[in-house]
Amino acid sequence: MLAIVIPYFKITFFEATLNALANQTSKKFKVYIGNDASPESPLYLLEKFKNKFDFDYKAFDKNLGSISLVQQWERCMNLVQEEEWLMILGDDDLVEPDFVACFYDNLEEIENLKINVIRYATIVIDENGNKVTPVYEHPKLEKATDFYQRKFTNLTRSSLSEYIFRKEILIKIKFKDFPLAWYADLLAVLEVSFFNIIFTINESVVSFRHSNLNISSDSKSHKRKNLAAFEFYYYLLKKKRQHFNYFQRDLILISLEKTFLDNKKNIYFWRRFSGLYLSGLYLKKYVLFMPKLIKSILKK
Template sequence: MIAIVIPYYKITFFEETLKSLANQTDKRFKVYIGDDASPEDPSKILEKYSKKFDFVYTKFENNLGCISLVKQWERCIKMANKEDWLMILGDDDVLGENVVKLFYKNLPEIKKENITVIRFSTCKINDLGNLISDVYQHPKIENAVDFFFRKTRSSLSEYVFNKKKINAIGFKDYPLGWFSDVLAVLEFSNFGNVYSIKTALIYIRISEISISGRSDNMKIKLKAVFSFYYYLLSSKYNKFTDEQRKILLNKINKCYLNDKKNMLMFIKISKIYFSNYLFTFYSEFLKSIFFNLKTNFSKNR
């Protein structure tokens, strides 16, 4: 059976999320809703859907999401019981009506292929529920590393993870949970294959109140992005080809160039270059810093 975990905080689009669960053509799922001490009481909405599908609701006494979104995910995940598979669904995202049905339809092949991460097709919607992107689809079976380097998008709600992998490895606690989901796909699949169900769609909401849609948290996101790339380069270096490593190095270099006053970033990046004997690339990194400084100086004259 599949557990659908909802870390709840905002009520604005919550009923749309619940409605999409009630509309599932296959009801073989259980929902676990963890209320992060939200000031917006969802009890009336939950009462409306109390007989539409099986769910458990817990209101936590302390707001954990303001400190660590990942820790809020973790305590919500602990609510799940004996289910083998688990989805973490945003409280503003929406499932297509055949998501659960096609999960079970494909499950025999998923097990046969020894897959531990499943991905659905997605489409972005705005606060009105209107489509604002094309449908993002993926190869049926794709290596997680290839997927990561392919130009596409990713959101936590579109995945179903094997619960044993979640419990054994856990989510990395990056600020805002930014890139924590991307790393989970890599690690929970053992940097192996991901199975995509193309004909089931999950609608990812982008709004002014969503983390993805907001622009006032860019510094926090930058910190998370740097931590993510640093982890890959310092702890998972052997998982990538030389060309992929170059791409990762360029990504982490850009993090520093966007925050040149952060000496800790500079020290950590330098450590990566020196520990892997990448002296030529390190020289290019230093040149990029000086070039960037020179360009900014010329603009400000």
């Protein structure tokens, strides 16, 4: 069965999320809600949905999201019982009424193909529920590294709520604990799929809500996002480069270089960046990069 995990903190759009679950045409799912010591109790809302769908609710005493969003995700995931598939749904995101039904409609094929990561079509909505992008669809079967290439050439988008993971593999691999969990979801897609095939369900759409409550909208967290981006690119090049073709590796290198240039005064970045390039893996590229670095310094 399918487990839908909601790491809860903000109540603003939570009722809409619960309504979307109550309206599912298939009730073959269970919801696990983990309250990250929020000052906004959702109990009065949950009371309304008590007989609408099956859910467990846990109020944690300590707030973890402000320290490590990944740790909050993981303790919410630990609430899951016997379900074999797991998704993490944002407390402000929406799923269409046939979301769960479409999962089961495709499950036999998914199992036959030994798929570990399932992805849905998505659309971005604003705080009023208005659509602000077209629907993003994907190839039914796509290699995860090809998806990475499309993502980082601005041909598609990605957010955690659109994915369903095989629980056993996700629990074993875990999310990397990047600052603000920035890129942790994307890395999980790559690693849980073993850099292989993602199965897409385009017949049902997940709505990602973009509002001023999102981390992605918070300009104050720029430095932490930069650190997470650097760690993500560094990890791929240091540990996982064998899974990418030459063009894709170059994309990662370009992204790493850009992140480094934005943080060139950071000694930690200098040490990690130079160590990676001078290890012999990218010595020529390091030499070619130096003029860019000097030019960037002189511009300041």
